[in-house]
Amino acid sequence: MADSSHGPASFTAQANALLRKNLTFQKRNLRTNIILIAFPLIVCLISVLIKTLVNIELDKPKWKCGCISVDTNGDGQNETTCGVEYSTVDQVPSCPIPHPMVWPPFLQIPAPEYRAVTTDDVIPFSDLPEESCRRTGSCPVTILLTGANRSFGQSLAGNLINTGRSDTAFSPNSSSHVFDSLANVVLGSYSMPQVFNFLEPAFFSDLPVYIIQPQCAPNYSLSFSLQIESKTKQQEVRCVQGLHLWRNSSSEINDELFKGYLQGNSERKINEIVAGWVGAGSALGQSGLYNGIVHPSTWVQVSNAYLQFLRDAGTRILFEFVKEMPKPETKLRLDFSPLLGPLFFTWIILQLFPIILTSLVYEKELNLRIMMKMHGLGDGPYWMISYAYFLFISSAYMLCLVIFGSLIGLKFFTLNDYSIQFVFFFIFINLQISLAFLVSTAFSKVKTAAVIGYICTFGSGLLGGFLFHFFVQDPSFPSGWIVAMEVYPGFSLYRGLYDFGQYAFGANYMGTDGMRWKDLSDDINGMREVLLIMLVEWLVVLAVAYYLDQVLSLGSGVGKHPLFLLKNLAEKQSPPFPRPGLQKQESDVLVQMDKAEISQELLRDEPHTSHAIICHNIKKVYPGKDGNPEKVAVRDLSLALPRGECFGMLGPNGAGKTSFINMMIGLITPTSGTALVEGLDIRTNMDKIYTSMGVCPQHNLLWETLTGREHLLFYGRLKNLKGAALTQAVEESLKSVNLFHGGVSNQQAGKYSGGMKRRLSVAISLIGNPKVVYMDEPSTVQSNTEPSFSPVICTHLYSLF
Incomplete structure (x- = not known):
């Protein structure tokens, strides 16, 4: 077996080997x-399918603008006319609205049964009205205030809702002047506002419209006729008291505002508050609103309150209407994004x-x-x-x-x-x-x-x-x-x-x-x-x-020194390799030997160019768990292996053979002592040792989807084999472990038997003729009575042939 290696593989060669392996591995996946x-x-595609099905449903007449067939010209011929006035609430959003109506601004207020009252288990403030008002539907709507200047804030609070007596505040002479009259009052509705305001929801339901006043006359209620497009609707108007309460901090307002709204939906113990206002110096700013709805009318209230504070009660800004831009007929469509x-x-x-x-x-x-x-x-x-x-x-x-x-x-x-x-x-x-x-x-x-x-x-x-x-x-x-x-x-x-x-x-x-x-x-x-x-x-x-x-050493070998980036400092912190010289200390080794043999081994334990491996007092202790004492796996082992030698370790199960091998190959760190491999310390130079090492571990470490040949090609490239030398080395390795014939080399490793996997692991450890090879129980078990080989260490294996 000739040495085909030409020194450690370069960065490019290693990257090329890993890339080829990964591409092959991913090709199988x-x-x-x-x-x-x-x-x-x-x-x-799923979203498109759902979107298509929903849009097919939205194309049905139920969602299209309402139409009727009438004789508009008096010629006896009916013509189809579509519009808002012929549509249901579901059809209106798709209708054309060339001339949108103007609508008065509304505050969304809580329904009478959910307005804030004194409840110890939700909001413990005693200045709220008693819970009995819910039975009569007379609970006021509450607005909370706070700020740095209480007197100033309370002065503004009195002007927030102040439009005169409730029985004269709103009395339109005709339906055409209804909205002009509504601009002089603060309106509220507990109908849910919409994103678009082509149709004000307060006027398209059977719910009353509320005028918010500091005080309400008993049983105040009136109705008026409202012209919407071509339809006339009777609208009921009621009065509701607006209650302003002072709090000491904005955190109290936030707690009261959101806790009351979110508390106990299952039992409907809801204390809903219209808004919270936080003052800063001589200003008053918005903190939060019921249901998170922010409406321009709220800012008009604050502006009016401040103007009246500076001038007089007659000074005010009229917020007359809200109006959308015209819109053509549209189709309801669903866009998932x-x-x-x-x-x-x-x-x-x-x-x-x-x-x-x-x-x-x-x-x-x-x-x-x-x-x-x-x-x-x-x-x-x-x-x-x-x-x-x-x-x-x-x-x-x-x-x-x-x-x-x-x-x-x-x-x-x-x-x-x-x-x-x-x-x-x-x-x-x-x-x-x-x-x-x-x-x-x-x-x-x-x-x-x-x-x-x-x-x-x-x-x-x-x-x-x-x-x-x-x-x-x-x-x-x-x-x-x-x-x-x-x-x-x-x-x-x-x-x-x-x-x-x-x-x-x-x-x-x-x-x-x-x-x-x-x-x-x-x-x-x-x-x-x-x-x-x-x-x-x-x-x-x-x-x-x-x-x-x-x-860290988790899964990638022995961890480096925490200061490994500062190379010189790390080297100072690492103690030099001990040179025992002629020291005659006794060591308990894994195999019982005479003291004379121990002394002879220790004498060999001297750094010298003729030795490939030198171990000195290497020890591994596993910490105790669950109250058990610590376990000494390897106890102060010293040995020296010259080049061109195969060294076998014998011992019963649990003697520490695999632990010793794992320390030598960098899987675990020695508790004490150290070892030199070709003059390199296993504690600090494992990366360099790896370039000249081969390993057949106790358990097969293989990719299930790669073939035997692909494994050897990958590891051969890592040993810097190229071209014809790589091909020859792979062929010889496959033949030497009897995996060459019958197409076995091109089968995926996951389909190999246990013995075939073991032979492939041995071939991997030997390819490229590494200087040191570690084999942990490398042989295949032929029968229940024939034991496998114990761990073997070979140095400069190619020199033996």
């Missing part, structure tokens, strides 16, 4: 990769995280990562090729998502600038890959990593959709806290998708462009901060992940 990349297409938007796409994109994470942990759990390192694969090529592969898969995945989404017409993709989308998605997938490398250092089991990965995926989406989303929409929430929350990658992804969705929705509604680069400077746009945060996090997380991968 082609179906899985196609399904992964096609997942966005499948999701988009604004509807599902951030939450839906967050889940789709984060699906890659557990896939990358489990792939990394898989190689560590099966010790495939350390097996590659033992045969010369450096950390640099491993990181570069692995990262590049995950980046390629992630880029293909995101590209398919954007292309498929655009082809089916999702406004989320088609209206926003594609260059912004590219930068955003590219930075995030790099951050996601780096984060997977970082998190993988904490796991040693694939199942655990998969569970945690999918919990993070769905948890991030839910937290974004039902927590972070409301903070982003709340203008009173501090922007600094928003930025701090975006440091969490799930929230930064959600914020970017949220902004894309908002710009797409606005552009679709207004007929304009979506997000453009100039829009990143908008105050409401958080994309610029998100891009900066993700970019910085990407670089930081990647650096931290690499550092932990080198320092």
Whole structure:
């Protein structure tokens, strides 16, 4: 057997070997990769199917503008006429409205049975009305106030709702002057407001309209005729008292405002409050509104109150009407991108995280990562090729998502600038890959990593959709806290998708462009901060992940010194290799020997060029668990092996043979003592030792989908074999372990028998003629009575032939 190796493989050769292996491995998993990349297409097709079915339902007459057939010209011929006046409430949204009506502004107020009252279990303030008012329907609507200047705030409070006596405040002479009269009062309705105001919901229901007054006359009620298009409607008007209450702080208002609304839906113990106002110095600002509805009329109230405080009670701003722009006849259509938007796409994109994470942990759990390192694969090529592969898969995945989404017409993709989308998605997938490398250092089991990965995926989406989303929409929430929350990658992804969705929705509604680069400077746009945060996090997380991968020993061999980046300092902190000289200390070795033999072995334990391996007092102690004492696996073993020698270790089960081998190959760290391999210390120079080492571990560490030949080609390249030399070495290795004939070499290793896998492991350890070969029980068990070989260490094996 000739030495075909030409020194350690270069960075390029190692990267080439790993890349070829990964491509072959992924070729065997082609179906899985196609399904992964096609997942966005499948999701988009499902959404298109649902969208089509819903739109077919929306095309039915129930949702189209109402029409009648009448003789409009008197010629005896009926003509079809469509319009709001012929439509039901469900049909109105699709009708043309060339001349929208004007509507008076309304505050949304709580229904009488849910208005705030004194309840010890919900809101303990005693200045609220008694609960008995709910039985008579006479509870006032409450507005809370606070501020730095109480006297000023209470002065304004008296002017917030002050339009004179309730029995004379509203008395229209004719239906044509109804809305003019309504502009002089503060109106309220507990009908739910709509996004569009072509038809005011307060006038399209049987619910009364309320005039909010400081005091109401007993049993005040009136009705008037209201002309809406061609229909006349009788509208009931009632009076409701507006109650202003002072609180000591904005936190009390927030607590009372939201606790009352959210408390006990199952028992309907709801204490709803119209609004909360917070004063700052000589101003009064809005803190929150019932149901989150912000209406311009609320600001007019504050403006009027302040003007009356400065001038007189007769000074006021008339907010006469609210009116929408004209609209043509429209069809109701469903677009999933604004509807599902951030939450839906967050889940789709984060699906890659557990896939990358489990792939990394898989190689560590099966010790495939350390097996590659033992045969010369450096950390640099491993990181570069692995990262590049995950980046390629992630880029293909995101590209398919954007292309498929655009082809089916999702406004989320088609209206926003594609260059912004590219930068955003590219930075995030790099951050996601780096984060997977970082998190993988904490796991040693694939199942655990998969569970945690999918919990993070769905948890991030839910937290974004039902927590972070409301903070982003709340203008009173501090922007600094928003930025701090975006440091969490799930929230930064959600914020970017949220902004894309908002710009797409606005552009679709207004007929304009979506997000453009100039829009990143908008105050409401958080994309610029998100891009900066993700970019910085990407670089930081990647650096931290690499550092932990080198320092921690979980699945990647013996960890380096925490100061390994400061090479000189790390070397100072590492004690030099002890030179025992002629010291005659006794050592308990794994095999019982005479003291004379021990002394002779210790005399050989002297660094010398003729010895390939020198061990000195190497010891391994496992800590005790569950109250058991610590376990000494290897006790102060010393030996020296010259070049060209095979050394076999004998002993019963549990004697420490495998523990010794694992220390020598870098799987575990010695508790004390050390060993030199070709003059290199196993505690500090394992990376260099790996380049000249071969290993046949106790358990077969193989890729189930790679063939025997592909395994040997990969490890041969790691030993710097190329071209004809590589081919010859692989052929000889297969023949030497009887895996060459009958097409066995081209079968996947997962289909091999136990004996065939063992022979392949032996061939892997010998390819490239390494200087030192470790074999832990390398032989195949032929029968129940024939034992396998004990661990064997061979040095410069090719010199024996």
